[in-house]
Amino acid sequence: MAASSSIPKDHSAAIEHTDRGPLTADELAALIARDIPAGSYVNLGIGQPTRVADHLGPSSGVVLHTENGMLGMGPAAAGEQVDPDLINAGKLPVTELPGAAYFHHADSFAMMRGGHLDVCVLGAFQVSVTGDLANWHTGERDAIPAVGGAMDLAIGAKDVYVMMTLFTKDGAPKVVPACTYPLTGVRCVTRIYTDLAVLDVTPHGVVARQTFGASIAELQARLNITMDTP
Amino acid sequence: MSRALVLDTADEAVAGIEDGSTVLVGGFGLAGMPFDLIDALIRQGADDLTIVSNNAGNGTVGLAALLEAGRVRKVICSFPRQTDSYVFDGLYRAGKVALEVVPQGTLAERLRAAGAGIGAFFCPTGVGTPLAEGKETRVLGGRTFVLEYPISGDVALISAFKGDTLGNLVYRKTARNFGPVMATAARTVVAQVNEVVPAGSLDPEAVITPSIYVDRLVAVPARRYIVEGAR
Numbered sequence: 001m002a003a004s005s006s007i008p009k010d011h012s013a014a015i016e017h018t019d020r021g022p023l024t025a026d027e028l029a030a031l032i033a034r035d036i037p038a039g040s041y042v043n044l045g046i047g048q049p050t051r052v053a054d055h056l057g058p059s060s061g062v063v064l065h066t067e068n069g070m071l072g073m074g075p076a077a078a079g080e081q082v083d084p085d086l087i088n089a090g091k092l093p094v095t096e097l098p099g100a101a102y103f104h105h106a107d108s109f110a111m112m113r114g115g116h117l118d119v120c121v122l123g124a125f126q127v128s129v130t131g132d133l134a135n136w137h138t139g140e141r142d143a144i145p146a147v148g149g150a151m152d153l154a155i156g157a158k159d160v161y162v163m164m165t166l167f168t169k170d171g172a173p174k175v176v177p178a179c180t181y182p183l184t185g186v187r188c189v190t191r192i193y194t195d196l197a198v199l200d201v202t203p204h205g206v207v208a209r210q211t212f213g214a215s216i217a218e219l220q221a222r223l224n225i226t227m228d229t230p
Numbered sequence: 231m232s233r234a235l236v237l238d239t240a241d242e243a244v245a246g247i248e249d250g251s252t253v254l255v256g257g258f259g260l261a262g263m264p265f266d267l268i269d270a271l272i273r274q275g276a277d278d279l280t281i282v283s284n285n286a287g288n289g290t291v292g293l294a295a296l297l298e299a300g301r302v303r304k305v306i307c308s309f310p311r312q313t314d315s316y317v318f319d320g321l322y323r324a325g326k327v328a329l330e331v332v333p334q335g336t337l338a339e340r341l342r343a344a345g346a347g348i349g350a351f352f353c354p355t356g357v358g359t360p361l362a363e364g365k366e367t368r369v370l371g372g373r374t375f376v377l378e379y380p381i382s383g384d385v386a387l388i389s390a391f392k393g394d395t396l397g398n399l400v401y402r403k404t405a406r407n408f409g410p411v412m413a414t415a416a417r418t419v420v421a422q423v424n425e426v427v428p429a430g431s432l433d434p435e436a437v438i439t440p441s442i443y444v445d446r447l448v449a450v451p452a453r454r455y456i457v458e459g460a461r
Contacts, residue, residue, distance in 0.1 A: 067334065068258045068404050084261060085405040091259035091312075102403055104410040104438070105258075105284075106342040109335025113355060137360070144322055145331045146311035151356045152335035186358035 015210050022195040022213040030055045032121060032163060032193050040118035041065055043153060046090040049121040049163050063099075065117055067149040069108045072100030089149065109149070112156035120157035122150065124164045124189075126179045129225055131189040131201040133162065134181035147184075154185030166194035166219070173223045175199065175206070204228065234397030234444045236426055240270035243420045243448040247276040247385050250303075254341065254381075254412040255283040255293055256388035259312075262405035263292045264389040264422050266450040271387070272296055278303045282341070282381055284334065284408060286310035286318035294318065302327055306381065308334035333361060336378055338411055344380035345414025345443075353378045383416035390439065393423040394430070397444030398437045406438065413443040420446040 023031065025048060033055030036042060043065045044050050053075065056062045064073040066088045073088060074095035082093040103111075111117065124135040136150045137143065154160060164174055175192060192199040192206075196214050200207040208216050208227045220227050237243045244267055247253070253271070257263030272295060279302050286305045287294030294317040296302060305327060310318050321327040332340065333355045343351055352375035356362040366377040388409040391402035399421055401409055413419050421439075426449045 066404070068261070069407050070404050083403065085403040087259060087261050087404055091261075096403070102401075102406055104406050105334070105338035105408050106411045109338050113335055113339075113353075132358075142323070144311040144319060144329075146309045147331055147333050147361065148309040149334040151333040151359060151361065155354050155357070156335075183359045 016215050017210065017212045018215055020213055024195075025051065026054075028163060028193055028195060031198070032161060033060070035161075036060070036062055036119055038062070041071070041116065043067065043112070043117055043120040043157065045120065045122040045150070045153065046148075047123045049123060050088075050090065052121055052163070065108075065111065066094070067105075067108050067112065067153070069103050069105060070096070070100060071103075072097045074100075109152050109156075112149070112152050115156065115158060117157040119159045119161060120153045121161045121163050121193075122153060124162045124174065125181050126174050126176050127162050127164075127189050127192050127201070128176055128179050129201070129206050131160075131187045132179050133160070133184045133189050134179040135162075136184045137182045139181050150184050154188045159190045160185075160188050162189050162192045164192075164194055166196040167222070173225075175223055175225065177225060199227065200230075202228075234393075234395075234441060234447045236395055237446055237448045240266040240422065240448050240450060241273060243267060243422070243446045244270045244274050244385075244387070247271060247274060249276055250278045250280075251276060251384040252280040252282065252382070254383035254386040254388075254408075254416050255281055256386070256407065256409045256412050257292070258284050258404065258407040260288055260292065261403075262389050262401070262407045262409055264387045264420075265292050265453055266422050266448070267387040267389075267420055268292050268296050272299050272301070275301075277301050280304045280306065282306045282337075282383060282412075284308055284337065285312060286315055286329075288312060288314045290317060297321055297327065300326075304328040304330065306330040306332060306337070308332055308337050331361065337381070338408065340378055340381040341408070341411045341415040343378075344382035345411065348380060350377055350379045352376065381415065383412070384418065386412040386416035386419045388412055388419070388421050390421050390423045392425050392427055392432065393421055393444065393447045393449075394427050394432050394441070395447075396429045397421070397441035397447055398429070398432050399423065399439035399444060400432060400436055401438055410439050413439045418445050419443055420448075422448050422450045424452045425449055
């Protein structure tokens with residue numbers, strides 16, 4: 001369990017943490033884990049979001065869903081624990097926790113589509129100010145399209161959290177007025193967790209909850225969008 | 231169909247699969263992949279196949295081997311592109327195999343619909359995305375849905391843990407994945423299992439696929455394959 005003490009406690013008003021740098025990937029994962037309500041049923045997307053699991057201790061009571069047919073997924077398997085019949089959605093070997101359950105794919109996605117999952121955490125290429133999500137395709141003509149469960153997750157969970165950097169390596173904003181990449185889901189993202197800011201997507205627009213290593217004014221200018229405060 | 235035939239070899243289990251068939255293939259990655267049935271299908275020689283499966287093959291085994299043998303005209307799947315899907319990637323880029331990408335849950339539900347006698351269904355997944363383009367939509371209760379049609383197979387090839395002599399199946403962990411739903415959605419359902427046990431020795435409360443769905447059963451030795459990313 002990584003230390004999360006460096007992450008400031010949440011407050012009712014937006015907090016600008018300009019006295020520190022951006023969050024590291026691990027700090028971001030810890031922050032998301034802390035915000036997931038105890039006892040939630042949660043799906044963590046492939047890639048960065050799986051790091052959130054490292055910060056969800058048994059005391060959180062969070063039950064992890066993996067769309068290939070399991071509730072109660074445990075940590076990654078190692079050595080003798082590796083069982084080819086027990087893998088996660090990223091096809092990596094995992095373990096089962098007491099109280100785990102297995103089910104087939106149609107049930108697994110009915111669980112998702114039917115609104116039974118409390119939270120899913122997904123990576124993204126872009127999120128629009130209205131909560132549109134683009135995370136499955138870069139739109140390149142020669143790219144082989146592969147969607148997996150991304151579209152089902154995007155529209156299924158009660159809360160859809162995105163975990164990403166706020167800007168690309170080239171400095172392009174990933175929170176945008178309208179997505180330019182092909183969409184995964186429309187108006188589905190409820191909160192955006194990034195290295196520089198945590199943003200809520202509300203019916204009235206983007207609301208800044210916290211910033212890290214930058215002020216709200218700076219981020220508004222760089223993103224070219226308007227942000228409210230709580 | 232009457233009770234399942236318990237066969238001695240995978241080759242007998244895949245006999246009669248015709249050119250041009252639509253074949254549902256179980257498995258998520260390598261878990262639940264019916265390796266022995268696919269290897270037998272390669273030997274059997276059926277060509278011009280449409281394959282319905284979650285992925286489009288890993289490494290050079292299973293579905294990847296069938297693709298490499300040039301027997302597949304079209305793949306319907308949710309996630310073809312993986313770190314080790316180079317066989318499919320090469321064929322796709324060379325224009326030698328067609329691809330229909332379907333969201334994973336929609337793929338499962340289209341199979342379920344086929345098995346349950348549903349003519350079509352309105353689904354919220356994919357609305358407003360490229361995968362819903364050209365499809366009929368309807369607003370129900372203020373939410374937009376897209377019309378999706380069933381996918382049925384001529385044949386399903388699946389892998390389960392144990393089967394009894396009637397064809398009842400139980401699975402193991404996440405290798406269950408598409409098996410139970412594909413078993414309902416094809417005219418001929420072929421299951422490979424680690425062990426065939428006498429009818430009456432499986433707990434009826436624990437049967438996942440009831441025998442009515444299963445036509446052919448063959449026991450194969452458990453295969454210890456390499457798991458991607460295993461440490």
